Amino acid sequence: MAHEEVKGCVILKDLHYSVQDNTWVKADGDVVTIGMTDIAQSLAGPILHAKTKSVGTARKKGRPIATVESGKWVGPVKSPVTGEIIEVNEQLAGDAQLINRSPYRDGWVVKMKASNLEAELAEMTTGEAAVEAYRQKIEQDGIACTHIDDSDTYD
Amino acid sequence: MEDFEGKKILVIQTHGVETPTRTYSPLFYAMAAAAMEIEVMVWFTMNGTNQLKKGEAEKVQLVKDSNVNLKTMLEMAMDSDVELRVCQQSLELWDMTEDDLIDGVEIMGATSIIELSLNYDHVMYF
Numbered sequence: 001m002a003h004e005e006v007k008g009c010v011i012l013k014d015l016h017y018s019v020q021d022n023t024w025v026k027a028d029g030d031v032v033t034i035g036m037t038d039i040a041q042s043l044a045g046p047i048l049h050a051k052t053k054s055v056g057t058a059r060k061k062g063r064p065i066a067t068v069e070s071g072k073w074v075g076p077v078k079s080p081v082t083g084e085i086i087e088v089n090e091q092l093a094g095d096a097q098l099i100n101r102s103p104y105r106d107g108w109v110v111k112m113k114a115s116n117l118e119a120e121l122a123e124m125t126t127g128e129a130a131v132e133a134y135r136q137k138i139e140q141d142g143i144a145c146t147h148i149d150d151s152d153t154y155d
Numbered sequence: 156m157e158d159f160e161g162k163k164i165l166v167i168q169t170h171g172v173e174t175p176t177r178t179y180s181p182l183f184y185a186m187a188a189a190a191m192e193i194e195v196m197v198w199f200t201m202n203g204t205n206q207l208k209k210g211e212a213e214k215v216q217l218v219k220d221s222n223v224n225l226k227t228m229l230e231m232a233m234d235s236d237v238e239l240r241v242c243q244q245s246l247e248l249w250d251m252t253e254d255d256l257i258d259g260v261e262i263m264g265a266t267s268i269i270e271l272s273l274n275y276d277h278v279m280y281f
Contacts, residue, residue, distance in 0.1 A: 051156040067156065067190040072223055074183060075235060076190040 003154045004131045006138050009145035010038040010154055011131050012104055016124040018080035019133045024104065025080050025124065030117055032081055034065065035108040039134065041100045042145035045070040050096040052088040052110055059083065061120055065110050068099070080124060083114040102152045156191070163194040165275040171202035172225070175215045178206060181281045182228045189235040197232065198268055200242035207241055208255050233259045242268065
């Protein structure tokens, strides 16, 4: 999977990003998988608890789909799309640091059936534009990503 | 996770910069509540008031070499839509005026705290 690293922060080019909220989306038809970015996991630090909203919960774009807490931060994961949660990552309940180790793969947060996907994907960034958007954010905020042991590697 | 949207929590903080270990947790709980879509307000009174004096919170750092201090905690709380309020009468206790307060904090009187505490779903007192 094509990727780029900026100050240690991995950005996968084939995902769509809500840069402001540090979330990513992977669409398969109108079903989307949503997760936190590598930058988000790094800023949070080792995550202690991740509580997702329940399957069947309707969410508008921007509203929380999960609450994540580390030793130094607690906050929402904001939905980048409008729709209904159809699956949650049950593994996070017992191993929240899956988000730290594998933010783009095993540490996904929820899957949603999106109801306005085409328009909302168009508002996100992807590919080189996403890399550039994150490069600016990383430089502006002085971010450098760190990874805990056994984190995913990218070819 | 249960849906708590529409619930309201009032956090009352009476501890100030002279007791750093009692300053972080109330703000952390407030941010957790905000992340859960709970309407949350932190009310600073008694010694808690001195946290809000310009230039004071920056000096309170719990974890050595961390980039997080009490001022950044207060800012993170406000960024999370946590409302910060301070007791009018407590300002006088610390010889403070509105001009001494960090940005984003509103002043309210004693009757307001009584009204608030009766109208909130839960009060957490520190």
